[in-house]
Amino acid sequence: MTRNRCTIVVAGLLILQTVFLSNCRSKPENSDASELTVAAAADVTPAFEEIGKLFQDKYKIKVIYTFGSTGMLAQQIGNGAPVDIFAAANVSYIDQIESKGLIIPGSKAIYARGRIALWVPKESNIKVEQLKDLTRADVKRIAIANPDHAPYGTAAREAFQSAGIWAEVQPKLVFADNIRQTLQYAQTGNVEVAIVALSLSKQSDGRWTLIPEELHKPINQALAIIKGTKNERGARQFSEFVLGPEGRAVLSKYGFEFPRT
Secondary structure, eight states, rough: HHHHHHHHHHHHHHHHHHHHHHHHHHHGGGGOOSEEEEEEEGGGGHHHHHHHHHHHHHHOOOOEEEEEEEEHHHHHHHOOOOEEEOOSSHHHHHHHHHTTTOOTOOOOEEEEEEEEEEEEEOOOOOOSSSSGGGTTTTOOOOEEEOTTTTTEEEEEEHHHHHHHHHHHHHEEEESSSSHHHHHHHHHHHSSSSSEEEEHHHHHSSEEEEEEGGGGSEEEEEEEEEBTTSSSSHHHHHHHHHHHHHHHHHHHHHHTTTOOOO
16 A cells, blocks of 8 residues: 555656656747847848837847848858848748748738938039939949849849949949948948948938839848747747837838838
8 A cells, every 4th residue: 555655656756747847848949938030131220120129128029130131141041040030121032931941831921112222422522313323434333232142232233224324334333242231332432332222321421312113123021930930929929010010110210111002
């Protein structure tokens, strides 16, 4: 009788131990995790930094950003970079990683539409008000984001081609890794003019002129939740926040437009 009682007690303790250990193991994957990693296109840097602070205040989840060229970020995610959300500068890159099965189905959404602008330093003597001005002799160097992996660089190239000046400006082009670096090239005097995202132009100390949107394909920017995220609940909350009224108010302030329905 004593032996049976001991057996029951030991068995009970083992069950409790198993439940306890199981709960401990599950905590790192809990959807209430306090951090969220977001890989985002360089053009959204100021807007997303502001959105991140608002989101953290509301949900108590810290947002850790990695900003860079959309193409390079997509490649890193494809190589297994630990990311919860990818916010690309063009929906085509989300489509690419979706085709590889890297996003949670149904999580893809267009969050904004970007614009490009001609940008020169405030103190510059060069006046550029339209793309054809870039063919002048006093414009010797023009910075654009590398069109091979940066959507804003692709849009710049399309605009040059549509304006019929691609052959003339091509020898003047200086390629930057991403759109923030493109702006820095002009700010530091390494080039006379840069083709920059409107979102960065509006926050800079320079002169800028919006490039007509009909000269390039729409820059539809999309985000998605990466499959394997350890904080799916937080990732969904962040996505909804960006797409909601609070996120859109910030994006609008930085010059972003929204999908037309």
